[in-house]
Amino acid sequence: MLEKLFLNHYEAAAVILSGIGLTNLLLQRNLIKKIIGLNIMDTAVYLFLAAKGYVEGRAAPILLENGSGGWLNSANLYVNPVPAGLVLTGIVVSVSVTAFALALTLKLYEYYGTLNIDEALMKMTQEQQELESKIDDAEEEVLA
C-alpha cells in the first residue's frame, strides 16, 4: 500500500490537504479560519485534479504547429484537458463562495462583535433572556 501511495504521491498530498481543510472548515470556531479551511480544501481538490490530468511525457493541451502549416492533433501528444476545465470552473466557484462567506462574516462581526458563531449564539440567547425577563417584569407591573 505504501508503495502505491508513493506512486500516487500528488494525490496523497492532495487528500491530506483536503482532509486538513475539511476538518478546519467543520471544526474551527473562528469563521475566518473556517474560510481558510474551505480554501485549503478547494485548492487540494485542484491539485488532485491536476495530478489526475497528467500523463507521463505529454504536452499541455494547446495544439502545436507541425511545421508545414498544419496542427499536431494526435491524442498521444497532449495531457487530459478535462481536469483543467473542471479546475477552472472550480476556481470561480470557490472565489464566489469565499466572497459570500466573508461578506456574511463581516456582517456577523458588525452585529455581534465576534467571529465565533457559538459565541454569537451565546450572546444572542443571553440578550433574549434579558429581553424576555424585561417583558415579564413589565407585564407584572401592568397586572399589579
Next chain:
Amino acid sequence: MINLFAYNIPFASIFLLMISAIITPLLPEKNRLPEKLSCCVIGLVMILSAYLLYVLTNSGAPLSFNFPMGHFPAPWGNELRAGPLESVLSLVFCAAMLLSLLGNFSSTAEDIAPSRRQIFCVLVNLLTASLLALTYTNDLFTAYVFIEINTIAACAIVAVKEGAETTRAALRYLVMSLVGSGLVMIAICLLYDLTGHLLMQNMHAAIQVLVRTKNYLMPLTVSLALITTGLAIKSALYPFASWLPDAHGSSTNASSAILSGLVLKGHIFTIIKIFYRVFGLEVIHLLRMDNVIFILGLLAMIMGSVHALRQNNVKRMIAWSSVAQVGYIFLGVGLNTIAGIAAACLHIIVHACIKPMLFTAAGGLSNAAGHKKGLHALMGTFYVNQWAGLGLAVGAFSMMGIPGFAGFASKLSLTLASFDSPVIIWSLAALAASSVLNALYYVPAVIVILTHHKDAHKNFTAPAPTYIYRDKFLSGIILRAIVKTYHEGS
C-alpha cells in the same frame, strides 16, 4: 417522436429563468415590478412543464428523451434528460415557488427593504433555475455547479431579511453547505478518475464494468459515501440537520417556505438520481449504502418529531417537522427498490406542496397575532385569518397522514413499498411512531388556533389577503390523482 416545442421545454425553462434573473437588476424598483416579473416567469415555466408532462404521458412517444446542450452528442457535451418524473417535479417546484411568493406577497414587503427586494427576486429566479437544472441534468459536474448556485442563493435568501439572527443562521447554513459541497466535489473527482466520464449513463456503464470485474471497489464505496454524506448534509438528514431550524425558523416567511419546500428537495432528488442513474440499485446494495440511508432515515423520522415536540416557536416546530419528513423520503430511498424510490419521489412532491403552505399559513397566523411566533400567542387566530388557519389545519392533517389528504397517499405508498423488503417491521414501526408523534405536535397547534381567546383580540392586526391558500388546499387533495400518473412515470 415528440414534437419540437415540447422537446425544447427543459432547456427553455432553465434559460427563461436565468434570463429573467439577469434582467431583474436592471428593472426599476417601483410598483414591485421585479416581483411581478419573477412571478410571471415562474408561472410561465410552470405552464410549460405541465404541457411537457401532458405530452410525455399522452403522446405514446418514448417516455423520456435526452437533450444535448450544444452541437456535440452524449459523452462529449453536456446533456439534459427529461422524463415524466422530471417534468412532474419541475411542475411542482414551479407551482410551490409561485404560491410561496404570492402567498407571502405582503409579509415579504414588511420584512425586506425595497432595495433588497429586487435582489431577492434575482435570487429566487436563480434558485428556481438551479432547481430545474438539478432536476433535468444528466451530467454530474453540471449538477455540482448548480448545487453551488443553489447553496449561495439559498443562504442569501435567508440573509435577505436584515438582522443579527438571520445573519448567524445564514452563516451556519453556509458553513454546513460548504462542507457538503466540498465532499461532493471530492467524490465527483474520484468518480471521474475511476470511470473517465461525467455523464450519468456513461458513468453507469463504466461502474457496472468495474463492479463486475471487482476493480476499484474500495474507492467506489468511499466516493459513494462522500457524495451521499455531502448531499445528505445539504438536504438536512437527521444527524446533519442542526442548521435547518435556525435557517428556516428565522428567515422571512417566503424564504422559509422556499427553503424547506424546495431547496431540500433539489438535493434529495440529486441523491436519488445518483443512486438510480449513476450507480444502479444493485451496486448501491452491494456497497451497503442502502442500509445506512435506511437507518438514518428511521432516526430522522423519530428524532425530527421529538425535537419538533419541544419547540415553542411555531416556525421552528414546522422546521423540525421538515427534518422528520426528510427522514420519510430517505426511508423510501433506503428501501432500495423501485417502489421505494417511487414512494420517496411521491413524498418529495407531497412535502414540496404542503410545507410551503404550512410556513405561509404559520406566517399569516403570527402576523395576525401581531408578529409573535410563540405557539401560545397564536390562540384564536383562526378567527382573524381563516384562510391561514385552514391552511395550517390542512397541512397538519396532511402531515399526519389522515386519509383524504395528500400526506396519506405518500405514507400509504411508503408502507406498501416496505412490504417487499426484509426490514418491513422496522419501517412500519417507525412510520407508525412518527405519525403519532406528528399528531402530538400538530393537533395541539390546530387546537390552539381554534381556541377562542377573549383578551387577545385587541392587538390583532387586520388579516392579510390570503386567498392564495385555497389553491394549495385544493392541490393537497388533487395530488392523490397525480399518484397514478406518477407511478407510470417511474
Next chain:
Amino acid sequence: MNEEIKLIWQKFFNWVSGNGPRPENEVIPPEPPPDLPFTQKPKDKYTRFHEATLKERYNQWLEIHGLHIFSLIYSGLSVLTCIVIVCLLLATVAELPPFGDEKNPANNEVIRRYVEHGGHETGAQNIVAGLILDYRAFDTFGESAVLFTAAVSVLMILGVSRRNNIEESSPDLNESGQNFLERAPPVNFHEIRQDDSILRAVASLSIPAILLMGCVVVINGHLTPGGGFSGGAILSTALILCANAFGFERVHKFFNERTFIISSSTALMIYALSKGYSFFTGANHFHSIIPKGTIGNILSGGLILPLNICVGLIVAGTLYGFYALFSRGDI
C-alpha cells in the same frame, strides 16, 4: 557594522511578527484594567470554598476549568477526526489508478475526440478553452451564474444594507426586537493616504501595462493559456490599484454601482443569449450561422472570443466590486 545588521534584523523580525511601526491614524484599543489580586476580590460564592458542598464545588470547578477542558477535548477530537478522514482518503488514493499512466480510465475516447477533432470542431487552438466554452459550455455558463449570484448577494449584504442604515438608521429594528445588541461600528479600513507620491507614480506607470496585459490574456484566450477569468482578474487588479493610489472617488467616476450592475448584467445577458442560440441550434440539428474561423488566428473559435470578453468584463467588475464593498461598503 555588526550593530547595524542586528538593528536591521530586529526591524525585519518586528515587521515579520507584526510589531512594525504603526500608522498614525490607527486606533489602539484601550487595555482592559488588570485583574484584582485574589485577596482583594469581592467575596462571592465562588471564593468561599470551604462552605460549599461537594456538588457546588464540582460546579465551581466546572465553571472555572470547564471551558478550558472543553476546548482541549474539542481540539483533540478535531485532530482525531482529521486523522480519520485523511487515513480513509489515503487508503482510497492507494487504490486509485496510478499517476501519469496513459492507460488510466480517464484517457478514453472522450479525450481522443477533444484533442483530435477539437481543432476543427471548435476552432480553438487552446483545447481547454474549446472544451469549457464549446463542448461543456453549460457548466461554464453555470459557473458565470455562480459568480453573478455571489456578486449580487454580496452587494445585497454589504452594499445596500449599509447605505440604508446610514440613511434611515433603521428605526423599525427596535420594534421587531432585532436590535437587542449594541451594534459594533461598521468595519471600515479605507483610510488611504492621499499624498503617497511614490504609489501614484508607480501606479500611473503600471496601470496601463496591467490593463494591456489583461486585455491580451482575455483576447488570446482561445490561443494561449488564459481566458476570461484570468484576464478579468488581471483587469480588476488595475482597478484596485487605481482605487488605492488615487482614491475610490476617481474610480467611482467611471465605475459605480449602476455601471457595475449594467455591465455585468449586459455581459451575462450576451453570454446567455449567444450560448442559448448555440444550444438551441445544436440540439435541434439546425445550422448555426457562427463561423469557426481558421485555427490559430485571433478571429477564430466561433463564440469563444466574444464569450471570453463577456466573462472578462463580468470578472473584472465583480472582483473590483468585492474589493470596494469589503473595504468601504460601496462600489
